[in-house]
Amino acid sequence: MAPKAITSPVPDSLYPTLSVLTLAIGLVLTASFFIYEATTSRKTRSLAQELTTGAVASVFLGFGSLFLLLACGVYV
Amino acid sequence: MMRFALTLLLFAFTFGVLSCSPVFSDLILAKVDRRIDLTSQIVRIATSLKVENVGSNPASEILLSFPENQAKHLAYLTVTLNEGKGKGKASSGAGLPVEVVDPKDVPDSLTFYSVSLPKGLGKGESLLLDVLAVFTHTLEPFPEKISQADIQLLLYQDTAHYLSPYKVVVQSLTVKFPEARVESYTKLEGTKLSGSELKYGPFHNIPPFSYLPIIIHFENNQPFAVAEELVREIEISHWGNVQVTEHYNLFHGGAKSKGEFSRLDYQARPYVRGASAFRRLVARLPPRAHSVYYRDEIGNISTSSLWGDSKKTELEIEPRYPLFGGWKTAFTIGYGLPLRDFLFELDGKRFLNFSFGSPINELVIDTLIVKVVLPEGSKFISASAPFPVKQWQETKFSHLDLVGRPVVVLEKNNVVPEHNEYFQVYYKFNSLSMLREPLMLIFGFFSLFVACIVYMHADMSISKSSASYLAKVQWEEVQATVQQIHNIISHCLTAHDKLEASLRELSRTGDVQGCKATRKSVDSLLKGVSKDLKPLVAFLQSSPQAAHILPKVEELIAKERDLQERLMAKHTTVVDCYEKKLGGRDIENRIAPNQQKITALRQEVDDLMDFIDEI
Numbered sequence: 001m002a003p004k005a006i007t008s009p010v011p012d013s014l015y016p017t018l019s020v021l022t023l024a025i026g027l028v029l030t031a032s033f034f035i036y037e038a039t040t041s042r043k044t045r046s047l048a049q050e051l052t053t054g055a056v057a058s059v060f061l062g063f064g065s066l067f068l069l070l071a072c073g074v075y076v
Numbered sequence: 077m078m079r080f081a082l083t084l085l086l087f088a089f090t091f092g093v094l095s096c097s098p099v100f101s102d103l104i105l106a107k108v109d110r111r112i113d114l115t116s117q118i119v120r121i122a123t124s125l126k127v128e129n130v131g132s133n134p135a136s137e138i139l140l141s142f143p144e145n146q147a148k149h150l151a152y153l154t155v156t157l158n159e160g161k162g163k164g165k166a167s168s169g170a171g172l173p174v175e176v177v178d179p180k181d182v183p184d185s186l187t188f189y190s191v192s193l194p195k196g197l198g199k200g201e202s203l204l205l206d207v208l209a210v211f212t213h214t215l216e217p218f219p220e221k222i223s224q225a226d227i228q229l230l231l232y233q234d235t236a237h238y239l240s241p242y243k244v245v246v247q248s249l250t251v252k253f254p255e256a257r258v259e260s261y262t263k264l265e266g267t268k269l270s271g272s273e274l275k276y277g278p279f280h281n282i283p284p285f286s287y288l289p290i291i292i293h294f295e296n297n298q299p300f301a302v303a304e305e306l307v308r309e310i311e312i313s314h315w316g317n318v319q320v321t322e323h324y325n326l327f328h329g330g331a332k333s334k335g336e337f338s339r340l341d342y343q344a345r346p347y348v349r350g351a352s353a354f355r356r357l358v359a360r361l362p363p364r365a366h367s368v369y370y371r372d373e374i375g376n377i378s379t380s381s382l383w384g385d386s387k388k389t390e391l392e393i394e395p396r397y398p399l400f401g402g403w404k405t406a407f408t409i410g411y412g413l414p415l416r417d418f419l420f421e422l423d424g425k426r427f428l429n430f431s432f433g434s435p436i437n438e439l440v441i442d443t444l445i446v447k448v449v450l451p452e453g454s455k456f457i458s459a460s461a462p463f464p465v466k467q468w469q470e471t472k473f474s475h476l477d478l479v480g481r482p483v484v485v486l487e488k489n490n491v492v493p494e495h496n497e498y499f500q501v502y503y504k505f506n507s508l509s510m511l512r513e514p515l516m517l518i519f520g521f522f523s524l525f526v527a528c529i530v531y532m533h534a535d536m537s538i539s540k541s542s543a544s545y546l547a548k549v550q551w552e553e554v555q556a557t558v559q560q561i562h563n564i565i566s567h568c569l570t571a572h573d574k575l576e577a578s579l580r581e582l583s584r585t586g587d588v589q590g591c592k593a594t595r596k597s598v599d600s601l602l603k604g605v606s607k608d609l610k611p612l613v614a615f616l617q618s619s620p621q622a623a624h625i626l627p628k629v630e631e632l633i634a635k636e637r638d639l640q641e642r643l644m645a646k647h648t649t650v651v652d653c654y655e656k657k658l659g660g661r662d663i664e665n666r667i668a669p670n671q672q673k674i675t676a677l678r679q680e681v682d683d684l685m686d687f688i689d690e691i
Contacts, residue, residue: 003420003427008316009510012414033525037532043556047529054525062518069475073367073412075313076475076513 010067019067026060033057102131103138106202108238108247114292115254116438117300117329118151118492119211123238124158126204127197134196139179139241140189140207143287146234147187149211151440152463152494155191158204172205182241183285210492212440217331218293222401224338228331228352229259230296236264236276236288243284248277254296262290299354301399302329303441306434306491311449311474314510318418321410322434326395328354329440332402342398353398359435361389365411372396372407391435425456425502432461432486433496441491448484448501452477453509459484461499476513547621554622557612561629562688564612565636568605569681571598572643579650588654595647602640609633625688632684639677646670 010018033053037045069076107126112119129135142150154171177190197203218231238247251274261267261274268275276290304325311319330352341349361368363386370380370393379394395405419428428448434441449472450457459467466487471480484501537545578594581587616622616629646667653663 001422003422005416006314006419006421006426007416008314009507010315012316034528037528041552041555041559043553044559045532047533050529054529055522058518058521058525061521062514065517065521066514070315074475075315075317075319075412 015071023064029057128202152210221334223335237286257295259293300330327404333400365389368411454503
């Protein structure tokens, strides 16, 4: 049984594209989160919506910053 | 010279005392050809032995002996079986196992190595062995200190007779020099110097443990690059990169430089004034190396060049100054390599296959430390190398680490380029552990969002009964109410749009019943809306903060009600017309005045909604 070469789960050449895409989506969601915070008053705010927007935004931002680090050569 | 004289005396004594030893009389060496290669700072002795078994028992091992002062500089020893017939055919296959042994009845100052044969050597049989022994620091500079204009002369001491525990029937010795300039050499009978080769022998029927010292004094201007310490750090990242960082502490190991250094003389005639100094070093990196850098404590060193093809990447570096005898320099080389060339998976275990020594050509390393940094979460780590090394484990903290990355450290002394073989590091790694890094980043960002939410929700006013605080609270309530009114009016407007849509549908399909049903549902919706609006408006009327908004809101509600009534009237008219089967022109005439008002009202309502939205 010959040894199998191990590569990254995501192809190297895709790192810059992926980082731009995920960061863009993450920033858009962050923006919508802050707009929601700014325009609603204390009574009409809904904690569930805040938390979901924040969670989804942080997932995209997290992956985006990881791919950004990898694309810049900092192989974490 | 004193040391040399003592060694000579010792060996002469040994030669006298021991003429033959009964333990080793089974084997004899029928033919020995030695080639001593003195073309670089590393002395390589290639010996081809023809071993014959003249005893009655089959032999399973062969002993090789080296004098102790040579054995302590022995860096690499490999013995292979020569399958080919005659000289010139390279031996194939892996080396035979060689071990240090300590037999009895032998002179004290010798070191013995035992070569185990895979199949024993039977009675009367003979076989060919190729022995390669590599020595470091055996060339002594003589004179020890030279000035810039002097040439570098080195002293090499060895024996003309092959030192062996067996009797040697026929032997010859060839010494190869880098240049055709030999200062002096020991002359025995039959010694011939032709060009850059010196031949001794052939000698016949030499008894075992025979040592005939020879001294050769010759010129050698090859670069004497010696690394005092080299630390190679190999960091693996499962995201696709192997990063190698090498820290060098080099010095020139030849004759020390005395007197002053004249840059002018060196630049004008480098081969006369400074022949023994070296300026450049060439390193062979693996193919597809990227992000190569060459720097030292001061910063980047730009005097370097890199070119690569599919088999190797060649890096030529030029330190900031040429290195004369005894001079030192320290620098760092780093490069990245693709992961797929070096990391493999077999039977659930992953292993790294990497070369052990330094990529720089002809470099002698006094202490080599190789550190392999594995990703966090690696377990069951073990390393295996084709030669003995000292190994232990450490921890290193690098990017996005919680507990640190395990590091396997391998240390070896006296390393030569022949040690550039592959070694393996085995470990187990769960692929899901790779997600730990993005999860850490996600958690970091999420904590920022949570902090923001907490800040917005927390009420941090000191006094809860001050006038400004109460005013703020009331204003927020007003805002909330206005927002609710806004939402309700939006619902009404969508209901109006539904009515208009049903009218268009009617003109298309002629379905009167569907239209009537739509009107009924919208009617009930709008009635509910007016009920909802009542308490909200009442609250606004009671609140002092809403004073400037209240007229606009009331205007909005009034206009919306007006719009609603007109729309309903128009709808009823159109439906009646359809039932009576009147023409299109008639319908338009009947609803024309209403329609104008409707459009104007709609525009005003929209403006008011925008205004309210912006408070």
